Amino acid sequence: xxxxxxxxLMEVEGVTVRFGGLAALxxxxxxxxxxxxxxxxxxxxxxxxxxxxxxxGVVRPQRGTITFKGRPLRNHRPHQLARLGIARTxxxxxxxxxxxxxxxxxxxxDPLGRSRLPGMLTGLGSYQRDERELTDRAMAVLExxxxxxxxxAYPSTLPYGLQKRVALARALVAEPELLLMDEPASGLSGxxxxxxxxxxxxxxxxxxxxxxxxxxxxxxxxCDHIVVLNxxxxxxxxxxxxxxxxxxxxxxxxxxxxxxxxxx
Amino acid sequence: xxxSLRRDDPPTDVVAPKAAPSTRPRPxxxxxxxxxxxxxxxxxxxxxxxxxxxxxxxxxxxxxVGYLMLAIAGLQLLVGASGQISLGHGAFMFIGAYATxxxxxxxxxxxxxxIMVLTVVVGCLAGIVVGAATARLHGPYLAGATLALAVxxxxxxxxxxxxxxxxxxxxxxxxxxxxxxxxLVTDNQWKAWVIWFTVxxxxxxxxxxxxGRLGRxxxxxxxxxxxxxxxGIPVGRTKVTAFVISAGCGSLAGACEAxxxxxxxxxxxSLALSLSLLAALVLGGLGSLWGAFWGALALVxxxxxxxxxADLLGLSSSVADNVPLVFFGTLLIVIxxxxxxxxxxxxxxxxxxxxxx
Numbered sequence: 001x002x003x004x005x006x007x008x009l010m011e012v013e014g015v016t017v018r019f020g021g022l023a024a025l026x027x028x029x030x031x032x033x034x035x036x037x038x039x040x041x042x043x044x045x046x047x048x049x050x051x052x053x054x055x056x057g058v059v060r061p062q063r064g065t066i067t068f069k070g071r072p073l074r075n076h077r078p079h080q081l082a083r084l085g086i087a088r089t090x091x092x093x094x095x096x097x098x099x100x101x102x103x104x105x106x107x108x109x110d111p112l113g114r115s116r117l118p119g120m121l122t123g124l125g126s127y128q129r130d131e132r133e134l135t136d137r138a139m140a141v142l143e144x145x146x147x148x149x150x151x152x153a154y155p156s157t158l159p160y161g162l163q164k165r166v167a168l169a170r171a172l173v174a175e176p177e178l179l180l181m182d183e184p185a186s187g188l189s190g191x192x193x194x195x196x197x198x199x200x201x202x203x204x205x206x207x208x209x210x211x212x213x214x215x216x217x218x219x220x221x222x223c224d225h226i227v228v229l230n231x232x233x234x235x236x237x238x239x240x241x242x243x244x245x246x247x248x249x250x251x252x253x254x255x256x257x258x259x260x261x262x263x264x
Numbered sequence: 265x266x267x268s269l270r271r272d273d274p275p276t277d278v279v280a281p282k283a284a285p286s287t288r289p290r291p292x293x294x295x296x297x298x299x300x301x302x303x304x305x306x307x308x309x310x311x312x313x314x315x316x317x318x319x320x321x322x323x324x325x326x327x328x329v330g331y332l333m334l335a336i337a338g339l340q341l342l343v344g345a346s347g348q349i350s351l352g353h354g355a356f357m358f359i360g361a362y363a364t365x366x367x368x369x370x371x372x373x374x375x376x377x378x379i380m381v382l383t384v385v386v387g388c389l390a391g392i393v394v395g396a397a398t399a400r401l402h403g404p405y406l407a408g409a410t411l412a413l414a415v416x417x418x419x420x421x422x423x424x425x426x427x428x429x430x431x432x433x434x435x436x437x438x439x440x441x442x443x444x445x446x447x448l449v450t451d452n453q454w455k456a457w458v459i460w461f462t463v464x465x466x467x468x469x470x471x472x473x474x475x476g477r478l479g480r481x482x483x484x485x486x487x488x489x490x491x492x493x494x495x496g497i498p499v500g501r502t503k504v505t506a507f508v509i510s511a512g513c514g515s516l517a518g519a520c521e522a523x524x525x526x527x528x529x530x531x532x533x534s535l536a537l538s539l540s541l542l543a544a545l546v547l548g549g550l551g552s553l554w555g556a557f558w559g560a561l562a563l564v565x566x567x568x569x570x571x572x573x574a575d576l577l578g579l580s581s582s583v584a585d586n587v588p589l590v591f592f593g594t595l596l597i598v599i600x601x602x603x604x605x606x607x608x609x610x611x612x613x614x615x616x617x618x619x620x621x
Contacts, residue, residue, distance in 0.1 A: 056494065082496025090494075096487035099480070107484045111496040113477050117505070120478040121469055123297030127476055131296070134477075170495070 007070060009034040009178055009208040010055075015064030017050055017232075024050045025061070025232045032178065037200060037209045039223035039240075041216075043252055046229040048212045049091075052180055055210075056081060056088055068178070082111040087176035091183045093167045095155040101166050102151040105138040108170035112137065141173045145199075161192040168199065178208045185215045197222050220244065228252065300471045304464040311460045315453045324524065325564055327456040331520035333560035334463045336545050337470050337553055338513025343542070344550040345479060346506040347486030349403065352410035354538035355417040356511045359383075359390050360518025361528040362421070365434040376438070380462055380519055387515020388508050395507030399500050414538040421530035433529030459520045466516055471553055473509070482506055540592075547596050549608025558607040566592050 010032040017025040025047045032038050040048050053059040055066060057076040066073045068084060081088075087108075096104050113134060119125030142148040145165045155163050164184065171179060181200075185193055193215070200222045203209050213219050219226065219240075226243040228236040230252040236243055243249055311330075315323050335357055342348050360383040367379050374382075398409045421428040428434065440451025473479055481502050484492040493499050522528045540563060548559030570588030579587065603610035 058490075078490070078493035079496055079498045082494065088494045090491060094488045094491035096484050096491065098487055099483055103480060103483070107480055107492065107495050107497070110477065110481065115477055117478075120476055121473050121509075123300070123472040123476065127297070127472075128295060130477055170491075174496070 008032060009069060011065075011067040012051070012055065013065050013067075015051070015054055015061045015066070017047075017054060017059060017061045023232050025054070028064070028229070028232070028234055030227045030234065030237065032208045032210060033225070034177070034208050035204055035206065036224040037204045037211060037222050039219040039226040040210060040212045040229065041214070041219055041226060042229035042235075045231075046252075047232040048229055049182065050232075051229070052088070052182060052210075052212060055180065056086070082174060082176075085175075085177035086180065087171040087174065087178070088180040089167050089171045089182060089184060091186065093155075093163055095163060095167055095170075097154065097156055100152050100154060101147065101158070102135070102138055102142065104155065104166055105141060105169050105173050106134050108173040109134045109137050111174045138169075138173055141169045145169045160187055161189065164188065164192070164196075172203065176207055178210070179203055180210045180212075182212050183214065184211070185213055185218050193218060296472055296475050297468070300468045304468050308457075308460055308464055312457055315456050320450060320452045323450070323452040323456050325568070327452070327459045327520075327524050329560045329564050330456070330460045330463045331517040331524070332541070332544070332563050333556050334466055334520065335514050335517035336541055336548065336559045336563075337467055337556035338510040338517070339541055339545050340550070340553060340556050341470060341474065341482070341513070342506055342510040343545060344552075344555070345474060345486065346482040346503060348503060348506065349407045349542075350410040350507075350510070350538075351407050351535075351542065352412070352414035352417075352538050353510070353514045353541050354533045354535065355410075355413045356387050356390060356514030357518030357521065357537070358418055358421075358528075358530070358533035360387055360515030360520075361522040361533065362428060362434070362518075363387075363515070364519040364522040365436055365528040366427075368436045368438060369434060376458070376523070379523075380516060383515050383519035384512045387518075388512040390515070391508035391511025392504070394511065395504040398507070399504050411535070411538075414535045418530040418533050428530075429528075431530060433527055433531075435527050438523055438526055455524050459524060462516065462520055466513055467553065470509075470513070474553065478502075478505070543592070543596050545606075547599055547606055549606030549610075551605055552608050552612075554608045554611075555606055558611075562592070562595075562607070566595060 008031045011029075012031075013029045015025055015028045016023065028047070028051060030038070030040075040051065042048055050059060054061050054064075057073070057078050057080070060075075068086065073084075096107065099107070113126070113130040115126040115130045119127045139148060139151065142151055145168065147162055147165050147169065150158055150162065155166055158166070164187075168184070171181075184196055184200075188196060197218055200209055200211070204222075204224075211219065211223065223240055226236075226238065226240055227234055228243060228246075228249050235248045235252060236246045238246075311326060315326060318326070335353060338356075339350060339353050342350055363383045363386045364379055367374055367382060394410070394413060398406050401409055421433065422430055425431075441449045441454035445454070474482075481492070481497045484495065484497060485499055485502055489499050518528075518533070521532070541559075544559030544563045545555060546559075547562050548557065549555030567588040570591035571584070573591065574584035574587035577587075599607065599610075603613075605612075
């Protein structure tokens with residue numbers, strides 16, 4: 001892949017969301033560079049998930065714009081994102097429970113299919129080619145993630161760490177340009193966490209990654225850029241070293257002013 | 265984005281290649297349409313052979329199993345695959361039957377194949393209207409809306425009694441076996457063949473779409489709408505598509521019934537029919553199109569067994585008329601308690617046990 005153009009992958013500007021009288025997000029802006037990892041952190045209720053929902057078109061902001069690859073996303077709906085090259089993993093995994101692991105991932109590859117409704121109904125046209133190519137593609141990704149041997153198992157029969165990999169494989173199989181990850185590390189063991197960090201870094205070689213995460217070790221480890229939200233506002237943004245040193249961040253997390261004496 | 269679709273070997277920067285390298289056989293994909301067509305042809309030959317072995321009444325029952333199977337299979341697509349529910353599928357059979365009757369009465373020269381295609385179109389149009397209206401409804405609300413359809417639509421026949429024939433319905437005559445086959449093939453036999461041919465063509469479509477991209481989309485929506493949407497599946501439109509296909513199947517089943525019986529009466533498309541179709545689907549098994557087959561068999565032959573049981577006990581007609589219903593209901597409860605996935609679920613588990621031996 002060619003080195004990045006200077007233009008950002010996604011730009012969020014001045015996004016404001018109010019639920020009734022409550023401002024869930026006020027005037028939030030952030031810039032996501034291609035081939036980078038952006039961490040989105042903040043205490044519970046800071047508006048991280050709401051921002052995700054705005055980006056994915058689940059929640060409409062009262063104000064603000066979202067630009068993806070220079071094109072404004074206006075009135076977009078969740079199902080249009082996959083074709084634009086935006087994928088998302090869910091905090092609760094949201095796997096298709098009554099479908100096999102392979103089928104879960106093939107659904108993720110659905111945007112690559114070419115058949116149209118008549119072909120899907122009759123088995124003619126691109127039907128057969130879609131089946132072959134999507135299945136091959138899904139199997140290749142399952143092998144990349146080391147879960148090809150459970151391709152025909154149902155997700156609920158697998159350990160949680162493997163289920164997480166299935167969810168990630170489903171999100172990545174269509175090769176998105178922007179991957180939104182909602183708390184990918186929750187519930188993972190130490191070894192799985194190291195795997196996840198490696199996977200995120202590998203993803204960032206080809207796509208932009210946005211990470212909502214509570215595990216600070218992981219965030220500081222993999223992120224190139226961190227945005228800290230509190231009460232719906234961006235209180236700090238910059239590389240990990242800057243964010244770690246910012247007293248406002250510690251205050252937001254700990255709820256008390258930082259001790260002056262600590263620095264001396 | 266699609267450039268690497270045909271990439272055969274994984275990229276070199278692979279992390280965590282824990283599984284064995286890809287010596288594993290890729291899942292083989294047979295040409296789905298050809299497989300299904302071959303199976304349908306075999307089934308049709310089986311039905312043709314069967315009609316030579318049984319009497320005229322049994323031939324009617326075979327035909328009835330056929331069109332009920334189609335209606336239940338359409339419902340399977342809706343309930344089993346896409347997770348929606350319809351308590352009103354009898355209404356689409358009503359539409360198909362009356363479309364057939366009206367065409368035969370007012371345009372007697374239209375060939376049977378054209379009538380069948382026409383009823384599918386009419387059924388799908390009705391499905392679009394109802395499906396679009398109910399696309400935003402979930403669970404009990406969708407059930408309620410379709411229930412209203414099942415109750416309301418047959419009443420049209422009474423309201424527009426000068427066109428639709430009131431409670432007596434419409435009577436018409438349809439040609440049976442072609443004259444060249446007179447003496448070789450009875451009318452009942454021929455009609456059973458025609459109905460099974462029609463049903464099997466529709467089932468090939470249903471089986472093919474279920475196996476492919478559309479079926480996967482439907483199952484994804486059934487399991488998790490948010491995740492399906494993020495995978496690029498247009499949730500609302502796909503649900504309406506399922507509803508429309510399902511309605512088309514119901515309508516075609518109704519057309520087959522009208523063709524077989526030569527009548528279309530409102531009483532044969534009562535709410536009880538809609539509910540029996542759903543009950544038969546649950547009894548047969550929600551997970552598979554085979555469930556529709558077992559369900560249709562159960563619907564026809566359990567009713568028969570119930571009637572025979574009532575005769576055997578010498579019950580008065582007021583009691584005897586309800587025995588089949590009680591019989592069916594009891595069996596439904598017992599089977600679903602023993603095998604939640606219905607007859608098909610029980611059979612596939614049984615075959616699994618046998619194969620492991």
